[in-house]
Amino acid sequence: IVTKSGWSQFHGVGYLFHRHEDLNANSFTNNFNGVQRPRYRYNNVGFTIGGPVILPKMHYFRNKLFFFVANDFMRQLVIGAERDLQVPTVLERTGDFSQTILGSNGTRPTVKDPDAGGTPFPGNVIPAARFNADGQKILNFYPLPNVANQTTYNYYSQFPNQDSPRQTIVRGDYNITDKWRLYVRAIIAPRPITALYGDQASNNTLGMGKGFSAPQNGSTHMASLTTIITPTLTNEFIVGRAWNEIGSTPLDDTYTMSKLGLGFTTLFPNADKLHMIPNFSYGGVTNAPST
Numbered sequence: 001i002v003t004k005s006g007w008s009q010f011h012g013v014g015y016l017f018h019r020h021e022d023l024n025a026n027s028f029t030n031n032f033n034g035v036q037r038p039r040y041r042y043n044n045v046g047f048t049i050g051g052p053v054i055l056p057k058m059h060y061f062r063n064k065l066f067f068f069v070a071n072d073f074m075r076q077l078v079i080g081a082e083r084d085l086q087v088p089t090v091l092e093r094t095g096d097f098s099q100t101i102l103g104s105n106g107t108r109p110t111v112k113d114p115d116a117g118g119t120p121f122p123g124n125v126i127p128a129a130r131f132n133a134d135g136q137k138i139l140n141f142y143p144l145p146n147v148a149n150q151t152t153y154n155y156y157s158q159f160p161n162q163d164s165p166r167q168t169i170v171r172g173d174y175n176i177t178d179k180w181r182l183y184v185r186a187i188i189a190p191r192p193i194t195a196l197y198g199d200q201a202s203n204n205t206l207g208m209g210k211g212f213s214a215p216q217n218g219s220t221h222m223a224s225l226t227t228i229i230t231p232t233l234t235n236e237f238i239v240g241r242a243w244n245e246i247g248s249t250p251l252d253d254t255y256t257m258s259k260l261g262l263g264f265t266t267l268f269p270n271a272d273k274l275h276m277i278p279n280f281s282y283g284g285v286t287n288a289p290s291t
Contacts, residue, residue, distance in 0.1 A: 003185060004068050006068045007051065007066060008051075008063055012047060013048045014047040016044070018042065019041070020040070035158070042076040046071055049070075050066065051066065052066055070169040076163050078161045084147075088139045089145055109124070113130075141260055143206065143208065161197075165190075168188045191218075193215060194211055205290045206289055209255070210252045211250075212249060213248070213249045215245060217244070217245040219242070219243050249274075257275045262277065
């Protein structure tokens with residue numbers, strides 16, 4: 001990373017960038033589904049300032065000691081990708097698959113009874129007595145459909161992430177002599193993120209509850225000492241450290257085992273200190289939801 005240094009005169013810059021969903025057009029898909037424009041806010045404020053370090057009655061350091069400070073701060077709601085999902089309908093949650101259609105070709109599934117040699121259930125309806133209690137709770141966990149007249153999905157969402165990165169740079173330069181120069185620098189970069197669909201590694205496509213705190217924080221500190229040995233030979237000694245934090249913590253209990261009231265035990269329960277539900281996936285279902 002290359003950063004500016006201070007100099008013999010004071011100089012500074014300030015700036016502000018602003019965006020808002022009222023300045024954007026809605027997408028074709030949103031208009032088709034009767035969905036309003038998603039919220040999109042972008043505010044970027046920052047400044048830089050640098051100059052000489054003036055120490056009273058210490059004229060020796062004049063033109064030798066300089067500082068530079070920069071601060072960049074954002075507050076933004078970032079538009080996420082559209083999620084088109086196939087969630088259980090009201091009838092399907094009661095075991096009634098008589099109205100279910102799979103895919104765009106209008107295929108109706110045949111629900112078979114594994115305890116009767118694969119014989120189809122009468123009317124494609126699973127009797128309530130055959131329900132698994134945890135399975136019923138998982139089905140009811142999903143949101144109800146909010147899109148009609150579509151064969152490959154019946155639930156649509158598009159939630160923005162709240163992203164507020166901030167970066168502060170502080171640098172000091174000391175021209176010890178014409179042949180020896182020292183500078184130190186610190187970069188502090190907190191980045192709190194609230195993401196309804198989880199962090200970048202998440203498979204979540206539901207965007208339910210208050211979402212997840214998914215910070216991406218970091219900082220670096222370094223010092224550099226440059227020496228001019230001869231007119232054609234220089235040496236630079238650098239020492240530094242870097243720190244990063246990437247997390248994903250739920251902001252409420254939407255995705256916890258206790259919230260759903262599930263009775264089964266996960267494979268490694270002691271490894272999950274938050275007691276989150278496992279990732280449910282479904283084969284053979286177009287645009288199936290994922291947790």
